[in-house]
Amino acid sequence: MTTTTEKDSDAAAQDAAPSEQSHEQTQKNNRDQRAAQEERERRRREAVAAHPYVALVTHASGIHPTTSRLITVDVVTFNEAGEIGEDFHAVLDPNTDPGPKHQHGHTREEIAAGQRFSQVLKTLDRLIDGRTLVVHRAPRTWGFVVSEARRAMNAAARANRSRSRGRGRSRRRQRVGHVPRPERIVDTLATARRQATPLTDTRIAAVAQRYGLPAPSPVASVERAQRPPQEVAREQTLLVRDLFFAVRDAGPVAQRSPKDLRADRFGLQRSHVRVDAVEVPRPRPNPGRYRPGHSLIRGMEVVVAPEVEIDPNTLIEACLREELVYSEKLTRETSLVVCNETTDLAGKAMHAARKDIPLMSDAAFLAAAERVKEQPGA
Template sequence: MTSSGSGDSPDTSGPDIPASTGSGNRSRRRRRRQVHRRAAPPSPQTVERYNRSGQSGQSGQDTAETAGPAGADHSADHSADVGTTDTSAAPSARQTPPRQAKGQRRNLPRTFHGTLPSVEEAPFVELRLAVSGIHPTTSRMVAFAATLHTADGDRAVFTGNRPACAGDPADDTGTYTGLTGVVQQINPGEDPGPWHLHGYTEADLGQAPGFATVAPLLHELLDGRTLICHGRAHTWGFVLQEFRRAQRAANRNAPRGGNRGRRRAPRRPRKIAVPVPARIIDTRASAHRQSVPVPDVRLRSISAYYATSHDLVLPADALPDIGPTASLERADIPADTLLLADTRLLFPLYREQERLADEGLGILAAVDPGILTADKFGLQRSTVRVEATTSPRPYGNPGVPVSGDGSDGDGSTDRGLVQGMEFVVSPDVAEDPDVLISAGMRAGLAYSEKLNRTSSLVVCNRNQPLRGKAMHGHRKNIPLFTDAEFLAALDDVAAGAPPGDEPDPRPATPRIPAPQKSRGRSGGSNRSDGSGRGNRGGRGSGSGGNRNRRRQGAGKSGTAGKSAKAGTSGPTGTSGGGNATGGDDAGNRNSSRRSGGRRRRRSGGSRRPRQNRSDNQKKG
């Protein structure tokens, strides 16, 4: 049956139904959705380069229009040769964007590749991370920025295939020369975290490479150099955790059991090299050791203090006028530019802290990465600190220190320490925390990383009103000791009592019992009286009830159950076997009926009514 006429065919000329642009044989199957590979909008760097290329192209056109007659004749001859028409005089509602100049690519590469200086040429590297959370074990790295410096303090210059930020020049081949920093975005493969934390959205990171792809770049930047960061436990913890994740992923993707019959050696998983810096310098810990009176320990706040108090000169491209707090001016800066600007603050701050340490004003927090280990959150802390939190406690906690009977010459009252007291060390101390922790552990005290109401004292040199362990200890009426007072009090520590003599002041946290699994294979009830009925094919409570009834029947028969094995008669004069099996017959009757019904249903037969079966038994 055929149909003719234009009225039967659908009208595709309307505005609601777009016209088909593909071939008729194109498959209508939907494309598979790619997870975490969303199309990202052009970055601000790309837009700015596009605008610059448009301005350069427009200036080239203006130059050609203002050229002499010879140039005009040549342009006209060229247009006539290629068969083009002049459309400049025709009105156009839509302005066509100018074409980019040669050597300027619109789509920048997502992975940085370049020629980095060697360790001898640039022994210092400054690293700044953008992460999705606060703990390395539960969060991911989404971007990092790095800069290199020579031994004289000058910036190392290198080349690469993409700019570090907007404004870096490129040559005709698309290679960027004169780079002084690297900014690399990383696709975490999961939720990148809150946007206000680092400035990157899911669209920005959707087309970025994974960490396994950029791991060689980060290894070349860090291995063998002196790493300068703001927060050693946080920064180095995230770096090592990402390398471990990448190695575990490579081990899972390695082929297993392939080519067994050909006797070929199995392919080993790809080895991802982990960088080992020469040493790690923490500018935030150095500010604590030098007793910086700043309540905000963020990088820009610490840098502003050194610039004001010690005449530290900050570079202009580090954006020193941008503060650490949120502002409209800070929000207008692209995330890559702000991350690289923060990185450029690290080396001048390190040089100023080193100068003050040489003058005797505090110490510089520099450690060997070999003495660091990860705690339960993935933060890289010293081995002394991590082992102190898990060491056994041979003494019970007597509580907070009490005032002594004697007084010093200056009228101050001593506070006696007792073995087993729990102490907490705040970051706001001038002494190295490892020295304080080691001294307290040798004296018989117990160290805790977390402050709670069972803590006996807090070691700190400054009490901040709105942050820190000292503030929480003061609110909980826990005594505060300076580092000097704590070391002096360790000279006279009273003997403690074993944990068994006194009750532990820290009660055990009640443990929520795990849900109990049913013994039956199916969801049948587990009642002890045997009234529950399990589903088909499962060991429900019916058989369990029969077993209980069998036990009860055997127990009620008294000595009949014992004489059943020998076949002797019980006290009632009947055979013990009959009494013993009476409970079994009563208990097995229901189970035999159910099992018989299941066998009949499996074989396709129908179950006869119970009344008919009893009639047949009476006739027999």
Template sequence: MVARAAAVIRVVVDLPFVPVTTTDRLPSPSWRSSDLSSVIATRPPIIAPAPRPVTRDAQRAAEPAPSATRPRVVTIPSSLSRRKSGGDTRRCRSSVVRGPCHPRNVSDADAECRGLGGSWGRPASEPGAGWAVVDVETSGFHPGQARVVSVAALALGDDGNVEGTFSSLLNPGVDPGPTHVHGLTTEILAGQPTFGEIVDELKDVLRGRTLVAHNVAFDYSFLAAEAELVGAELPIDTVMCTVELTRRLRLGTENLRLETLAAHWGITQMRPHDALDDALVLAQILKPALAGAHDRKAWLPVRPVQRRSWPNGQITHDELRPLKTIAARLPCAYQNPGRFVAGRPLVQGMSVALSSEIGHTYEELIERILHAGMAYTESVDQQTSLVICDEAEPDQGRGYQANEMGVPLVGDADFMQLLERVVGGTGLEEFTDATLSGDQFALF
């Protein structure tokens, strides 16, 4: 018998070494069950897969409530609309109030309907709605800090004749300031009414008229500051400064102070720096000044002013800024046609700069530039169409820069004649993207 030999085959398989790691997780906080008898077992957290990235444009905001997307339409009262000389009332479309953080313009409702240049100045030959000559005496020079201690207002017709008078001393509640100027002491002002007590009477004189003052920015800013302190609204839509008006008449006086102008026209000034007396003197100055502007075919420096109603009910009156500051930032409704060519007419859209060598005042020329549909610029560059300058070879300023750059120079008298015939320009196309109108998108 042959013994069988068992062959043992050893197979060795080399497997890659895979380390086994374990992660010790801290158990999530266990809370006792309602019966406080056992501890709720914890389980490892379930980690959700990361969300697919979404582009910013595709992130739509939540749909707003119907009341939030419904615009509030404000109808401008007919009493605020501005009447033209022919008696027709120019209608203006109702304005849509924006979000609750935006104020609402409650001043002249026809301002949006007029052109960009039609709001500043008007020919002296055009009839107006009358004037309200105002003078104030104050305790200082800074509105909001100093107070009004005396005010006077005269209602005048368009021809300059006095139709009504109002004046009052005021108790400012503070030190009256320079008593050596206005002569009003604390003892005199004690017991006098406050501005809030007389503001309604003052508004009756101002309503529907253009406010007139000698250096109107000073008087208007103080009246506006006092009105805002008592929560009142002044019904003033336009103002006019007699300093600028008499400057356009080229009277040849040493200066344009009130007493100098009074002496020029033979007007007696009884009590300088008395509000009522100064207002009476200014009313007598205004009448010949208006006649002189009519004879010279000059424009009256009438300026629009605005006031705003805020959501909290507060009324604020905008600051009266220089015209050249506003005009330099106004967009023009026409394309720039390029350089002015001598012998050819002006074209709407031309960019016009002013040098210091001119006979007319800056404001008068800017009024005419805007009214003609041209643009005013404070700098001279390759886009400037012409520079108004009375000297052919100026040695400094914008006139000198214009000669260096080849920009034509035009005298102010010649420019005023050219304004009689201005060729219409090419309007700018308004771009509006209506595809996203009414939709709301997330910014981030």
């Protein structure tokens, strides 16, 4: 005869069995997931070791990440021999005004059929993480990537918070990826400037030609406009790869760790030194314009043009150390522009010449910074 106690024990055992099985299955699933993740990481490490560089070219609706959006990204990984490992191209739909066609080569219909950046971020993470990222004009290119990644991550976080509050609990949490994590970022344009390469045109093809590379004309043409935009983008990406080898053979390259960069007010990724310098309160009143042949005076406003051989961070640090005011923007209040070009002036140097603002070479500026005076006539 079975007692009530025995029946209860049997029932409890039967109830416990499925629970134990479920727990064991969960543990097995977790082990399988960890093993699969470890295998993916192993394969990725092998891929990075085989092709440790990645060239990236982007096209956007405008020039500043804070006010514009990415329209295309083109990526190739490569090794020391220049051999391509993986490649990727995407047309992106920003769900806003894509800007003029000449900026990126795509029609509005082609862009509307494109992907959202959130859909390609994981792919970019896989291709960029741990590699040396090679770009032309790093503040802008890297600035757009970081800006778009953070925008996608913030949108996913908002959607997940909405889900956790009960609206759409049945939907899976969005995991769009992270801001890519390159080992370092090499800027081919900045490198050309540090190497004192004369540049009247800073576009990729023009700089490549300066280094003796076979490159198409950088000037827009009917022939180029009729080519598929993806083909043109890939041509530029491969040219960035070739330019990287050329500038590296010519001398030291301009490179930064992504940890040393942050966005300025335009979303351009610049060094902490540079962004912090703009935000430093003016230490003294501006004594006015620099007079050639005389000493620098504390409080003078200094602009550093791109055409310098010395690392701009070194020049900016000298400004801060000697209580000179660093400014990104050239105005009539500017006392001096640091620039090594004296002919074929462009950009800041050209505007300085038009406003009769003196130019001084980077080496001369560092020497003058050692003799800064407290006030005129001191």
